[in-house]
Amino acid sequence: MIQESDLIASDILYEWLLRRGDTALILGHRVSEWCGHAPVLEEDIALANIALDLIGQARLWLGYAGEVEDKGRGENELAFLRDAWDFRNVLLAEQPNGDFGKTLMRQFLIDAWQDALLSALKTSANERIAEIAVKAGKEVTYHLDRSSDLVIRLGDGTQESHRRMQAALDALWPYAGEMFSADAVDEAMAAAGLAPNPQTLRPGWDETVGEVFKQATLTQPQSDFAHKGGLTGRHSEHLGHLLSEMQFLQRAYPGAAW
Amino acid sequence: MLRGDVMRVSTDTVWQWLSEVPDPEIPVLSLTDLGVIRDVRWDEGTLVVTVTPTYTGCPATAVINLDIETKLRSCGIADLRLEQKLSPAWTTNWLSVEGREKLREYGIAPPAETRGQEDGETQARVARLAGLKNLVVACPRCGSRNTEKISQFGSTPCKAAYRCRACLEPFDYFKCH
Numbered sequence: 001m002i003q004e005s006d007l008i009a010s011d012i013l014y015e016w017l018l019r020r021g022d023t024a025l026i027l028g029h030r031v032s033e034w035c036g037h038a039p040v041l042e043e044d045i046a047l048a049n050i051a052l053d054l055i056g057q058a059r060l061w062l063g064y065a066g067e068v069e070d071k072g073r074g075e076n077e078l079a080f081l082r083d084a085w086d087f088r089n090v091l092l093a094e095q096p097n098g099d100f101g102k103t104l105m106r107q108f109l110i111d112a113w114q115d116a117l118l119s120a121l122k123t124s125a126n127e128r129i130a131e132i133a134v135k136a137g138k139e140v141t142y143h144l145d146r147s148s149d150l151v152i153r154l155g156d157g158t159q160e161s162h163r164r165m166q167a168a169l170d171a172l173w174p175y176a177g178e179m180f181s182a183d184a185v186d187e188a189m190a191a192a193g194l195a196p197n198p199q200t201l202r203p204g205w206d207e208t209v210g211e212v213f214k215q216a217t218l219t220q221p222q223s224d225f226a227h228k229g230g231l232t233g234r235h236s237e238h239l240g241h242l243l244s245e246m247q248f249l250q251r252a253y254p255g256a257a258w
Numbered sequence: 259m260l261r262g263d264v265m266r267v268s269t270d271t272v273w274q275w276l277s278e279v280p281d282p283e284i285p286v287l288s289l290t291d292l293g294v295i296r297d298v299r300w301d302e303g304t305l306v307v308t309v310t311p312t313y314t315g316c317p318a319t320a321v322i323n324l325d326i327e328t329k330l331r332s333c334g335i336a337d338l339r340l341e342q343k344l345s346p347a348w349t350t351n352w353l354s355v356e357g358r359e360k361l362r363e364y365g366i367a368p369p370a371e372t373r374g375q376e377d378g379e380t381q382a383r384v385a386r387l388a389g390l391k392n393l394v395v396a397c398p399r400c401g402s403r404n405t406e407k408i409s410q411f412g413s414t415p416c417k418a419a420y421r422c423r424a425c426l427e428p429f430d431y432f433k434c435h
Contacts, residue, residue: 042408053313055315056311060344131347134344139314145410
């Protein structure tokens, strides 16, 4: 039986927490890029609120990651003073916004995965992880309600909205598989009872997204090919550009405080 | 007043003081109406106030902490510590009965009533799912139940945007959470 102390000593818990925190942070930043640009006011507000939720969740995960790492780094140092290769978010989160349909499809694919993951984490043997999962889970359930509703309305909407949603699904589908890939970090976390093996989340996720795509009259791509690397620090070119904006202040004025 | 006297104030008095601190975004509610103050206790000579966030990313959280500190210091509390507590997670079931009425008078429809239910989360989910079809939110202005949802998100993370089909006024609905 793997003990939690082993996971801390071997940096496994730290790595796993970065995956949670970085995915929430990078997706939250991407969504915040819409602020002031959304097609209608209500959507602008909704996107800003979802970005806020995600950044709030990132603070909880990264704050805990900093404590586990025990090198004096907190949520701010982890968010603003690391470079692309240190980030552990899934590649899907860093993909550019594209049009509103692509942003929405990216959100839906991730919401459905987060919903399944956080539900499973509520029974984590680690109390802190379980607490964050309960708190974040309430928010993500709401995000999923919204994104699945809009995917259906736009997929089964006008010819133009359908075309855009299908294009978004085709473009993003190859990035979905990474969310369910498992490596030594995941296996150790699962063995210690701290987190589910991501592979076990796939059937439930398939069912959720399959049902929504059916109602949305969208065709689910058949290929299982999956781009991978984000969880171990090998990112697409987009992350560097995102960080240059997100981390601008700390890069230009190191140590600047509010 | 001697400083020692101030340090001996009862926690009931502190709760009373905190009930005079308005929520920064919905000032008609006090922090105690909102249910975010989870505990008040003395740890030796230090007053410890435990606060829980409504939403993880709610920008008001930092302001709430500052307002608590400002209020208690102005009441003479010198030694103060604020603690954040995530669990159990905040739920709209913790809104006080008075708070719900104050919301309605202020023009915000209070969250669907799930008080008395053991599992607030399940109830919230049911209300949310029903919201896609037939959750009835009465207009806080004219009382009509002929209303429609415009957006799942309103002016703050905790609210959704609705419109009354009777008086035609838009209004906020404080979501179940």
